[in-house]
Amino acid sequence: MKFTELKNDLxxxxxxxxxxxxxxxxxxMKGEDMIKSAFVSMPELNFTVMDGAALKGNSLxxxxxxxxxxxxxxxxxxxxxxxxxxxxxxxxxxxxKTFDNFPRETILLIVNSxxxxxxxxxxxxxxxxxxxxxADEETVAKWAYITLRNAGVSASVEVCxxxxxxxxxxxxxxxLEVEKIIDYKKEGELTREEADALVYKDNDYRIYEMTxxxxxxxxDTFSAIEAELCRKAGDETxxxxxxxxxxxxxxxxxxxxxxxRQLSELLKMKEYGVKKSREQARAIGSDKLKNxxxxxxxxxxxxxxGNLTPQSALQAVNCKIFFT
Numbered sequence: 001m002k003f004t005e006l007k008n009d010l011x012x013x014x015x016x017x018x019x020x021x022x023x024x025x026x027x028x029m030k031g032e033d034m035i036k037s038a039f040v041s042m043p044e045l046n047f048t049v050m051d052g053a054a055l056k057g058n059s060l061x062x063x064x065x066x067x068x069x070x071x072x073x074x075x076x077x078x079x080x081x082x083x084x085x086x087x088x089x090x091x092x093x094x095x096x097k098t099f100d101n102f103p104r105e106t107i108l109l110i111v112n113s114x115x116x117x118x119x120x121x122x123x124x125x126x127x128x129x130x131x132x133x134x135a136d137e138e139t140v141a142k143w144a145y146i147t148l149r150n151a152g153v154s155a156s157v158e159v160c161x162x163x164x165x166x167x168x169x170x171x172x173x174x175x176l177e178v179e180k181i182i183d184y185k186k187e188g189e190l191t192r193e194e195a196d197a198l199v200y201k202d203n204d205y206r207i208y209e210m211t212x213x214x215x216x217x218x219x220d221t222f223s224a225i226e227a228e229l230c231r232k233a234g235d236e237t238x239x240x241x242x243x244x245x246x247x248x249x250x251x252x253x254x255x256x257x258x259x260x261r262q263l264s265e266l267l268k269m270k271e272y273g274v275k276k277s278r279e280q281a282r283a284i285g286s287d288k289l290k291n292x293x294x295x296x297x298x299x300x301x302x303x304x305x306g307n308l309t310p311q312s313a314l315q316a317v318n319c320k321i322f323f324t
Contacts, residue, residue: 001128001129001130001131002130002131002135002139003022003024003027003030003031003130003131003132003135004135004139004143006031006034006130007034009128010034010035010038014035014038014039014076014107015107015128016102016104016106016107016108016126016128017099017102017107017108017110017124017126017127017128018031018035018107018108018109018110018127018128018130019110019112019121019122019127019128019129019130020032020109020110020111020112020130020132021110021111021112021113021114021115021122021129021130021131021132022113022114022131022132022133022134023113023114023132023133023134023270024132024133024134024135024170024171024172025113025172026170026171026172026174026175027132027133027135027171028111028113028132031130031132032080032109032111035078035107035109036078039075039076039078039107040074040076040077040078040107041073041074041075042072042073042074043078045072045073045074046071046072046074046076046077046078047077047078047080048066048077048078048079048080049080049081049082050062050063050066050079050080050081050082051081051082051083052081052082052083052084052085052110052112053083055081055084055086056086056090057090058094060086060090060094060095061094063079063081063094063095064094064095064098066079067079067098067102067103067106067108068098068103068106069106070105071105071106075105076105076106076107077105077106077107078106078107078108078109079106079107079108079109080109080110080111081108081109081110081111082111082112083111083112083113084110084112084121085112085116085117085118085119086118086119087118087119088118088119090119091119099124099126099127100126102126110127133270133271134169134170134171134270134271134272135169135171135272136169136272136275137161137164137165137169137272140163140164140167140169140171140174141157141160141161141163141164142160143171143174144160144163144164144174144178145157145160147178147182148160148178148181148182148190151182152186152187152188153181153182153185153186153187153188153189153190154188154189154190155189155190155195156192158192159190159191159192159195162192162195162196162199163177163178163181163195163199165205166195166199166200166201166202166205167199167202167205168202168204168205168208168270168272168273169270169272170270173202177198177199177200180198180199181194181195181198181199184198203229203232203242204273206225206228206229207229207242207243207246208246208276208280209221209225210222210225210226210229210243211243211246211247211250211280211284212280212283213225214284214292214321214322215280215283215284217322219322222318222321222322223318226239226314226318229242230314235310236310236311236313236314237300237303237310237313239314240296240299240300240303240310240313240314240317241300243296243317244293244296244297244300247289247292247293247296248293249267249269249277250277250280250281250284250289251281251286251289251290251293252266252267253267253274253277253278253281254278254281254282254286254289255286260274260275260278291320292320292321295316295317295320296317299313299314299316299317300313
């Protein structure tokens with residue numbers, strides 16, 4: 001199930017084994033909090049945390065022992081294991097019997113930031129998989145809308161979508177920015193101008209805006225964002241490096257036949273970012289991306305060789321982007 005479905009599922013009672021897995025730390029943290037608050041009394045006595053990396057081979061008997069322990073003055077106890085990736089052989093030898101005949105008094109909470117080689121726990125019938133990967137723009141905007149509304153602040157779908165985009169759909173950042181807005185507004189309507197002023201736009205988003213401006217041939221917007229990034233970084237070389245990395249990723253996404261999930265792992269990006277990169281890459285085109293990547297690489301090399309100053313190199317790249 002998706003993380004957004006977890007709240008309703010908990011109302012139907014506890015599952016034996018939850019696997020919270022994905023790249024969004026906010027979803028993993030909130031999922032754990034929701035499960036703990038729903039089923040455990042006195043967590044100081046009925047909540048145990050174990051390091052999955054240390055549970056190898058015969059040490060898995062310690063996990064089985066913890067699972068089979070009874071709760072203290074509570075109907076349930078939770079055993080949490082972080083970054084848990086047992087092999088198929090370890091699962092069959094140490095875990096299968098317990099997982100298939102799980103004690104009713106215990107909940108096993110497995111929290112992984114990513115899937116790794118080993119037994120595919122999420123495909124086991126006894127495991128309830130909760131997808132904690134970065135949510136899409138619509139889901140994040142909806143979360144922001146409902147959270148603001150519940151706090152007495154009204155905001156349009158357009159404004160909430162902007163908040164999601166500014167934060168690149170990173171829920172940890174979205175949650176902080178929404179909390180900041182609530183503290184500032186207290187009540188009333190949040191305007192687009194206020195969202196622009198209050199929500200921090202990270203560098204990835206600003207470079208994303210810059211590349212969108214390239215596709216639209218919007219030199220004024222491109223220049224304004226570039227000047228802002230240069231002021232923040234204090235170094236034109238850093239901006240050039242950011243542009244090179246971004247255009248290189250766009251070219252990789254454009255020419256690769258891999259899925260969003262495969263490319264997100266290859267490029268160390270969120271799946272949502274890969275999806276948006278595809279849209280941008282199509283708008284710019286393969287030939288243009290190849291030329292821009294080569295030109296920026298050459299400019300960076302000229303800076304290192306002392307043939308160009310960072311300022312001159314950036315100006316040369318701007319000319320190649322818009323005027324050739």
